Amino acid sequence: MADRFKARAEAYVTREWQRRGAFAWCMIPLACVFGAIAAIRRATFALGWRERVNVGVPIVVVGNVTVGGTGKTPTVIALVEALRAAGFTPGVVSRGYGGKGAEPRPVTAASSAKQVGDEPVLIARRTSAPVWVARDRVACAKALRAAHVDVDVIVSDDGLQHYRLARDVELVLFDQRLAGNGFLLPAGPLREPLSRRRDATLVNNPFERTLPPWPDTFALSLTPGDAWHVGDPSLRRPLSQFAGERVLAAAGIGAPERFFATLRAAGLAPATRALPDHYAFDDNPFADERVDTILVTEKDAVKLNAWRDARIWVVPVEATLPARLIDLVVEKLRGRSPA
CATH class of the missing domain: 3.40.50 (Rossmann fold)
Structure with a gap:
């Protein structure tokens, strides 16, 4: 019963985030507070008051600026395979949603989803790449690199707002809901303003709607097997x-x-x-x-x-990344040598 109530509540909020109705407008004061806190946090890194940490190899972050699933996991899997085909040796870091323990730990195909999170286990099973999880992305990336010296690029599964981790490429995903009503949390689905800088945008759209007129925006295709x-x-x-x-x-x-x-x-x-x-x-x-x-x-x-x-x-589903997007990522990575 509790699970059904939670699912209904999530569905209600998701619907309300698609329009500027009474719920959204009532939440605007809280959204203003959320936006101010997020802006101050971003500014501390932009102004150099807090340090971004370079872990010694290029970092590609695959994330979203909205709440909810957008297809990050299949995208990470496809990106790992594309980087491998381009001659790289990729590893993956993730927070490991629901996982237990704060210290960095490796994930294998046999790992328990309760211990390390469901998405990292799936990524490990599908790619056989080194996968590590921890709440602290910087510590996680350092631990992965120490354990796998051959890894020359790290893909971060989510972590777009983990600003302390220096990154070379940011890929932002949306699904057919795009930015919803355009409001920040909790009035809308946005964790950050839609204008946030990124290297490319992927839209996972099973309903085949026209892509938004944003720069460097690509369609993500998910095909069931x-x-x-x-x-x-x-x-x-x-x-x-x-x-x-x-x-x-x-x-x-x-x-x-x-x-x-x-x-x-x-x-x-x-x-x-x-x-x-x-x-x-x-x-x-x-x-x-x-x-x-x-x-x-x-x-x-x-x-x-x-x-x-x-x-x-x-x-199972297979994500197909556009060739132009892969070329964009590879070009940026090859312009940056590992330390």
């Missing part, structure tokens, strides 16, 4: 094969509707269930669901360790 069975990943089925079954699509991600839209675009008409972002899956939330098949995201699948439901199939 064959679903694999949670109990035996070697069992795979094209999504089209689920068309005649009673299907439930469930997602504990920042923007569950994007996952549902992907399945509909593949020809399915599933019942849907939005769970809170980073849902723990300590128990089976689908025990009472009368369906043949349950489709979940890869991010959710890394947390299904304590129990199994034979109806669950996992839908």
Whole structure:
């Protein structure tokens, strides 16, 4: 019951952040306070009162200026593969949402999502690149570099507002909601003003709307692959094969509707269930669901360790980065030599 209430509350706020209604205007005073605090914090680094730390290798930050999921994890995975193809040896740092422990620690494909966070585990499984997590991105990047001396570029999964970590490239992601009503938190979804400087913008838009007229803005394409069975990943089925079954699509991600839209675009008409972002899956939330098949995201699948439901199939997605964006990132990195 509590999870359903939380999901409804999140859905309500997300809807209100798309318009300038009564909720947004009531929150404007708090948004002004939030904006002032954020501006002062940025200024302390811009004026040199607080030091940005160079960890010795180039840093690429993949983040967002809005609250909620925008597709950062598949973007990080695709970027790691693109950098590897360009001749780099990338590593990844992340805060590890929900993870335990403040000290930097490595993540492997066998790591517990409860200990290090769901997204880092997924990145480690998909890329086999060195992945480290810690709340302090600077300490995390230093620890990764000390443990993997061959790493010559680090991708930061989120951390756009972690200004102490010096960076060479900033990629900002949006989804179809873009900047919503354009207000700062809590009146709107923005953590920082939309005018914030960045090297490039990626828009993850499954609804194929026109890209906004912003400089260096690219479309991010996410393509679903064959679903694999949670109990035996070697069992795979094209999504089209689920068309005649009673299907439930469930997602504990920042923007569950994007996952549902992907399945509909593949020809399915599933019942849907939005769970809170980073849902723990300590128990089976689908025990009472009368369906043949349950489709979940890869991010959710890394947390299904304590129990199994034979109806669950996992839908992977592949991010396709535009060649011009990859060229932009590689050019900036090659212009900066590791220390």
